[in-house]
Amino acid sequence: MSNIAIQADKLTKRFDDFTAVDAITFDVRQGEIFGFVGANGAGKTTAMRILCGLSIPTSGTATVAGFDVYKDAEKIKKNIGYMSQKFSLYEDLTVMENITFYAGIYGLSNQEIKDRGAELLTRLGIEHEAKTFVASLPLGWKQKLAFSVAVIHRPKIVFLDEPTGGVDPVTRRQFWDLIYEAADRGITVFVTTHYMDEAEYCNRVSVMVDGRIDAFDTPANLKKKFSVESMNEVFYQLARGAKRKAD
Amino acid sequence: MKAITLDNITKTYDKGKVLAVDKASFELEQGETFGLIGPDGAGKTSIFRVLTTLLLPDGGNATVAGYDVVKQYELIRNCIGYMPGRFSLYQDLTVEENLNFFATIFNTSIEENYELIKDIYVQIEPFKTRRAGKLSGGMKQKLALCCALIHKPVVLFLDEPTTGVDAVSRVEFWEMLKRLKYQGITILVSTPYMDEAALCDRIALIEGGKILSIDSPANTVKKYPGKLFAVKSANMHRLLHDLRDYEGTRSCFTFGDSMHLSFKQDSDNAVSTLTNYLTGKGQQQLEITEIPAGIEDYFIRITEKQNEQHSHTS
Numbered sequence: 001m002s003n004i005a006i007q008a009d010k011l012t013k014r015f016d017d018f019t020a021v022d023a024i025t026f027d028v029r030q031g032e033i034f035g036f037v038g039a040n041g042a043g044k045t046t047a048m049r050i051l052c053g054l055s056i057p058t059s060g061t062a063t064v065a066g067f068d069v070y071k072d073a074e075k076i077k078k079n080i081g082y083m084s085q086k087f088s089l090y091e092d093l094t095v096m097e098n099i100t101f102y103a104g105i106y107g108l109s110n111q112e113i114k115d116r117g118a119e120l121l122t123r124l125g126i127e128h129e130a131k132t133f134v135a136s137l138p139l140g141w142k143q144k145l146a147f148s149v150a151v152i153h154r155p156k157i158v159f160l161d162e163p164t165g166g167v168d169p170v171t172r173r174q175f176w177d178l179i180y181e182a183a184d185r186g187i188t189v190f191v192t193t194h195y196m197d198e199a200e201y202c203n204r205v206s207v208m209v210d211g212r213i214d215a216f217d218t219p220a221n222l223k224k225k226f227s228v229e230s231m232n233e234v235f236y237q238l239a240r241g242a243k244r245k246a247d
Numbered sequence: 248m249k250a251i252t253l254d255n256i257t258k259t260y261d262k263g264k265v266l267a268v269d270k271a272s273f274e275l276e277q278g279e280t281f282g283l284i285g286p287d288g289a290g291k292t293s294i295f296r297v298l299t300t301l302l303l304p305d306g307g308n309a310t311v312a313g314y315d316v317v318k319q320y321e322l323i324r325n326c327i328g329y330m331p332g333r334f335s336l337y338q339d340l341t342v343e344e345n346l347n348f349f350a351t352i353f354n355t356s357i358e359e360n361y362e363l364i365k366d367i368y369v370q371i372e373p374f375k376t377r378r379a380g381k382l383s384g385g386m387k388q389k390l391a392l393c394c395a396l397i398h399k400p401v402v403l404f405l406d407e408p409t410t411g412v413d414a415v416s417r418v419e420f421w422e423m424l425k426r427l428k429y430q431g432i433t434i435l436v437s438t439p440y441m442d443e444a445a446l447c448d449r450i451a452l453i454e455g456g457k458i459l460s461i462d463s464p465a466n467t468v469k470k471y472p473g474k475l476f477a478v479k480s481a482n483m484h485r486l487l488h489d490l491r492d493y494e495g496t497r498s499c500f501t502f503g504d505s506m507h508l509s510f511k512q513d514s515d516n517a518v519s520t521l522t523n524y525l526t527g528k529g530q531q532q533l534e535i536t537e538i539p540a541g542i543e544d545y546f547i548r549i550t551e552k553q554n555e556q557h558s559h560t561s
Contacts, residue, residue: 039413040384139288165411166439168286168454169547173500180484194413195440197503219504230503232414239415 003030005157005188006051010060013046020046022211023060028204030156033179033189035199035219038208039239044192045161047208051190052159053077065156078107081150084161088146091135095126098134099149106153120148140171147178151187158182160191164198176201196232207235209242248313250402250433251275251298256307258293258456263305267293269456270307275402275435280428282447283437284542290456291437292332295406298435299329312401325353328395332407332437334387338380342371342390345379346397353398363430364393367423385416392423396432403427405436409443421446441543450542454550464542471540471548473497474513477505480525481532489528495521500547505534507544 006028013021021043028034038044049055051064053073062069065079089098096117103113121127124144134142143163151158160179164172176198179189191202199205200219207215207222215222215238222234251274258268268290275281283291296302298311300320309316311323336345346368350356361368371389374382379390388408395403405424409417421443424434436447444450445464452460452467460467478499480486483506490499490506495517497509510517518535525533540548 039415040411042413139286162411166287166407168289168439168550169441169543170500170550171286176501194411196414197501200503201501223504235414236418239413242415 004028004063005030005032006034006062006064006190008047008051008060008062011047011050011057011062012059013043013050013055014058019211021050021057024208024211024213026206026213026216028157028188028190030188031183031186032203033183033191033201035202035205036190036192036208037194037196037199037205037235039242042208042239042242043211044208048159048161048190048192051076052080052082078153079156081153081155081158082161083146083150083158083163085163085165085167089134089142089149092133094131094133095121095137095145096130098145099152102149103152108153116152120152124148139167140174143167143171143175144178147175147182151182155187157188157190160189162192162194164193164195172198196230196235199231199235205231207238209238214238248277249274249310250277250279250312251281251435252308252310253294253298254308256294256297256309257305258290258297258302259305267456268297268304271453271456271458272307273451273458273461275433277433278428278431279448280424280434280436280446282444282450283435283453284439284441284444284450284546285437285453286439289453291453292406293456294453295329295331295404295435295437299327299404300324325398326400327402327404328398328400329404330391330395330406330408332410334391336379336387336391336394339378341376341378342382343375345390346393349394350397355398357397360397360399363399363427364396366426367396368393384412388412388416388420389423396427400432402433402435405434407437407439409438409440417443441541441546444542452542452546452549454546459549460545468540468542468545471545473509475538475540475544476508476510476518477502477534477536477538478508478521478525479505479532479534480530482530485528486525486530489525489530493521493524498547498551502543507538509548 004027009025010023011021012023024047036044050057050069053076056070064076067075099117099120100113121130164175183189204218205222206213219231226234226237228234253271253273255270255272256268257270259266271294285291297304297316298309300316300323303317312326314322316323346357367389371386409420447464449463450467451458487501487506490496490508495510497511499506499508522533522535
């Protein structure tokens, strides 16, 4: 099972009488770019919190990087990276301070922080910006830095929660170049997005509706199955039927 | 009378060090739905704050409903509705209390203007005793729109109403705006989603504080210079690299399930030469089709120069 990064079987989360995540079953392969889409309120965030070791499910099973979500939440946290558009870097810390802070949180040694920090700056071509406050970096650089920091501890899986919201069209595409590079290095990428053109870039996509996974396949197969031209139409057909979208 | 006029408006922050809006000018006709389209940091919110009289411009003139934004700000505040990008209702008041509050401060009542908000309000009315902080994103958005409409404004300002909202809810939201338009309300709306631009009467593309283009969505895309092609193959990831390495490529970007490509020169044999090159690279199941440009294609095209400069200087 070493080529499976995430495995979920009838994973369920209830809050009182509300079933936020309703028996979802799926697997994510090592090195895959996996798109996790769904309407607001479909249960994506709840499912993602479970997979990141932040919430215990009500029933069902799931493993992330081989670790059980019930028993090994702490080990999961050490083996994953996380980034979102809303929260990523500290604006009032410098580039290097952010790197040091995150690498430290992930338990890297001082020597590792120094080496990987330097390597990261070189790879992004921003060696001369190490002492620049993040607030004054152009958005495209911030994004690249945030992503690189999220994988500085070389996790097996990186969770990207709407990483490209509000970003200009060119920067948004450059960000996907980074995602592809990470996948080429063997990092599994689990990504949520509201841009359906980005769903096309994923190897496989799952669409959540009312807590369930109502579709799960490659973009090409999903389009064929729904006889439509784009993932946007696939999403629209599925999410339109959602009962709890208003809530 | 124009609903909104903006004449060379400039806004800086941090004692002039940060130029947020750079001599922006545009006008809105009454009843028009006008979209301000651009990414985060383009200057959209600064323009909204100047027009809603929350910020003083550094230079230039602007009017809303015929009133000057500096001298007659009180008159403007009475006749506009404003839905800021960040949810700004009272989280610990209920749905109904929030709506009552906004109606009361404008000396009106929910009953008086119920017709205007009815279509939207019925969708959240079942939850009227719920605190606003406990609502989902889509419902907060609907409540905020009701609160911005409850005093029957002549101009409605919506700053990124659909950011972070899923594709289905976004379609619904634009349906609501269409109905408001039929009631004669002028709407200035901003969005980072280029696909929403098509739903406006006219759009201004904005980046780095500068207005780059003002036109109807249909005319905007017609301004795309040269031809645009969609390219597909069995191995899309490698296709992107091959196309970027190709010497005849002017620009190439991923667009959903295809690459959008423009040539340095649109010669008659451009496509056949490219086909030969890609076939030589081992690309299979090639499809190269000429396509009309979309708003996002045009936006990328006209911001290209700025981006190039950006990556060299910064």
